[in-house]
Amino acid sequence: MLKALTTVSEMLARNLDVLSQQPLLVCGLLEDNLPAMLADAGPAPRIFTTDYSYYQWQKNQGVTDIEFGTQPKPHAASALLLLMPKAKAEAEYLLAACLPLLAESAQIFIAGDNKGGVKSAPKLLAPYCDQVIKLDSARRASLYQAQLIRTAVPLKQTSWQKGYIIEQQQLQVCTLPGVFSAGHLDSGSRLLLDNLKPLKGRVLDFGCGAGVIGASLLKRHPELMLECIDINALALEATRLTLAENQLDAKVYASDGLSQVTGPFNHIIANPPFHAGLKTFYHTTETLLTTAKDYLAPGGSLTLVANAFLPYPELIEKSFGHCETLAINGKFKIYHATRR
Structure with missing residues (x-):
């Protein structure tokens, strides 16, 4: 089940030298064993998912640092990798839920299918970052990188x-x-x-x-x-x-x-x-x-x-x-x- 890497993860595999420099909080459209690939290259990532099926699968794979829910637990994170979900509104929500866990100057990565809204990454990150660069584009997927300049306020779910x-x-x-x-x-x-x-x-x-x-x-x-x-x-x-x-x-x-x-x-x-x-x-x-x-x-x-x-x-x-x-x-x- 879900063993083959998606095209997005195949593109991310070309950038492990950058992604593995710090422990990542990974969230969004998780579909494969990307966390294991990241763990093999550097610090094991912390995973947050709203998908119970993916949560169960990863738990059965022996992954322990994974959370299922509407927002991650309020534990500090070093950097964030958001895999672009289908709905832009959900991407905005996930950023609002996860970015308060990051310190100022932390790295933020957004990756996704080119047909799946990832090109909106600069606009999504505009409230938090001054500059967003496209780090890579391959396999009909893209990876964006930015640095958190303005710390995010804790999520209030009622406002969403x-x-x-x-x-x-x-x-x-x-x-x-x-x-x-x-x-x-x-x-x-x-x-x-x-x-x-x-x-x-x-x-x-x-x-x-x-x-x-x-x-x-x-x-x-x-x-x-x-x-x-x-x-x-x-x-x-x-x-x-x-x-x-x-x-x-x-x-x-x-x-x-x-x-x-x-x-x-x-x-x-x-x-x-x-x-x-x-x-x-x-x-x-x-x-x-x-x-x-x-x-x-x-x-x-x-x-x-x-x-x-x-x-x-x-x-x-x-x-x-x-x-x-x-x-x-x-x-x-x-x-x-x-x-x-």
Whole structure:
């Protein structure tokens, strides 16, 4: 899993002489064993990730200096390497979270795919640095370097919270940078919520994002025993904020797919991930479709929304023996299956 170096890490391998001069705090779009490569060249890096799947993988590799959460622990760091995440807003957030740990004149590096927003590094660093240089460019990736001139103030997460209201349900949604459906209710979730069959008992919101689906379900059915899972720490925190804002209660926790989940459930509801970073990503959903039945009570159901062109009905039929299409719009389909 994730063993091959990404093109970004291959480019970074050309610059280990610079990167390994000090212990690095590494964060952002971590996808491979870059930390091990850095440790082989110099001081072992400290890793901060918002991705629970990557956290689990690195822990299983024997890495101990790794943190999972919405911000790193307030321990001083010597230098920072940010791997450019997909969303620019998340990059701004990660810099705001990590730079307060650096002393003045500390080195800052930003690396990423040229199509992934890394060219905005000079603008991202402008509030903190006077000069940003492009240190390298290769393999369709770039590395920028700068020196911290203006120390950053400690992160106040409340200043990064945004939100919107779903008028139909009088639901206040709270969001954080990089969380799916951060600015509005996406059309897939809307279609799903408009076509759900009545629910009861224990319900799992798979890939909870900002908590829109789970909070909407609790608004309709306050008696539900709801659990919300995601691999993204910012999504989990956004879900907690959404639930609290609407005076709703659910169990919210990190899980890589269903690996941290204990069944059985009466219903699993999902608007599963389609992209990871810059890549199209099917593995998590395919695993869900092939294993969900094992986490359902007899008569329990799986309902999900997916892009209409994805070949998910075949996987559902193979696992459940049938697949019902509840609704279709121009882009999405709602699939439903019951454990018989």
